[in-house]
Amino acid sequence: MSQREGQVAKLARSIGARLILAVNNSGFSLILAWRAARWTFVPSQLWRRRGMILRQMYVAGVESLPVTLIVALFIGFLLSLSAGVELARFGQQAVVGQLVAISVCREFGPFMTGLILAANVGSSMAAELGTMKVSEEIDALEVMSIDPARYLVFPRLLAMLFMTPLLTVFSDAVAIIGGGVIAGTQLNVSWAKYYQNVLEGLKLYHIYTGLLKAVVFGVTIAIVSCSEGLRTKGGAVGVGKATRSSVILCYLLILIFGYFLTALFYGKGSSSL
């Protein structure tokens, strides 16, 4: 075998190994999702884990609220200003409310909430479970016949399932208000006119498709972060690696799933148009 063929073979092996690893990791995450999600339908488990579920809801919701609202406010400012200036050239600045409301509710609201939660909550989930893994606490749970998916992942999954859409509602509202502030101060559009335009333009399906996206993003963040944490190897370095890869994976998946959901709801041939 020539040197070139040897290099090609090495490259092919490397690609193959990465593909196998990716499939393996995806399988692990899907199985984990199933093992955790099935407890959602067991009332006794919901009651037994209420403390941990509420704690995770507090971490995901209340502790993430300030940063989410600040980001939402500035997204509203930014959208209103950049779109309003262009619309003003055609004397159409009055429709800025509609533009801000639709783009925030459909895309930006769930998208930025997802990114904030991935960085804020997902990373901490991966680090927490990763630390538990390297300090043998996960092994201890398994040996005690306590399923980590039920004990650790299920409360986190449920918390993210509820708190991501809730945070999205708040961030949508704050972004629309922020857009209104800019419309009033920079574009000479009165608040009443802006508000009326928002109500005229915004349809119910803009809101529920956005909230559905938020649910998907929340579940994705919980599962990806927990599975990265549970797969941690190699001490402190491993925990750092798991945390970083969980954030990167969450960002990528939020973008990819976001696109496909938009295509599903608003793409060619979709019924909601």
Place this chain on the structure above:
Amino acid sequence: MSGEHPMFAEPPEPTEPSGPAQPAQPAKPPGSREPAAGDPEDELDALLFAPPRPEGAARPSGSGSVATSGLGATSSGSGSRPAKTSSSGSRAAHKASGSQEAKTATGSRDYSKPSLAASRRFARSKILVRVKNLHKAFGEKKILRGVSFVVHEGETLCIVGGSGTGKSVTLKHVMRLLSPDQGEIWLDGEEITHARGDRLQAARMKLGVNFQFGALLNWLTVYENAALPLRENTNMTEAEIERRVMSKLELLKIPHARDLFPPEISGGMRKRAGLARAVIMEETVKVILYDEPTSGLDPISTALVDEMINEMRERLGLAQIVITHDMASVRRTADSVVVLHEGRIVQYGTPEEIEASSVPYVQQFVSGLTAPPEEAKP
């Protein structure tokens, strides 16, 4: 306490083997598989109970490289327990049998198999853990290369060896956190090598594990950590749970730490809290596994932990496997010792036999030398 569970019942007096040279064959327990004629397990039984081979003797045919012994050996009653608790007397008896064997043992002896003294002591007790010809590799690196041992009811087996010799990997196989590439793992008469799901969960209920650093959950108090298996796996009321947990915390002399969180207590207390959690399921736990229970402790705390290990055996009559590289602890706690080196057992015997070993690596390990003694010959 002792009336609550058969585990606490006083065992019948152990029956001595009929003769020192020919230990009696133990009876099979109810429900265990009867070996057919020519069964490999019979051959392995023979390997365990056979006296050491004289110099130049051929290996038993069919034994291959399998170093497992005592397969299928069981007790005449599940409650029977050798009189390990009478420490000084049995230690003296041990020493005597060990030295007798040392006279008969020759250069041809396979040290990876249990010595006669180690085999005899618990021959009439039920085998609770049986590891047979375990092989494990991580990628290209072979970690275990045919590890075999048995642990009987009431026996404390110490697995010793330098860092990276496969001690913890062996323990993780017994917990079935790892699956072997080759070999078998048996727990309380049931093969769990490839057990999954409910079967694996049921098997794990028989294990209590004391992890190296306690592995306590940081957001739970010591009390809540110890109560966790009961809350998750039983329908006990809170009052029953409290009674059980407090009895274990008192047994381990840490009742005052009940409301403290793991970061607020010392390393020794953390290990004791971990042990309280390990034995809390007293109805089901039959084997306790300790992963380096004395690492990082001062001599007094080490002695306390050793005392705790002996107390677990004496009061609860459990089988115990202790991973350690502290020879002082081995002397205080072990009934039998397995010395691992490069994934293989280099000697399997009583603590006295290990101390008086002629195997260079064992001598080096016991004496804490930087190189094996040159004059030593196995």
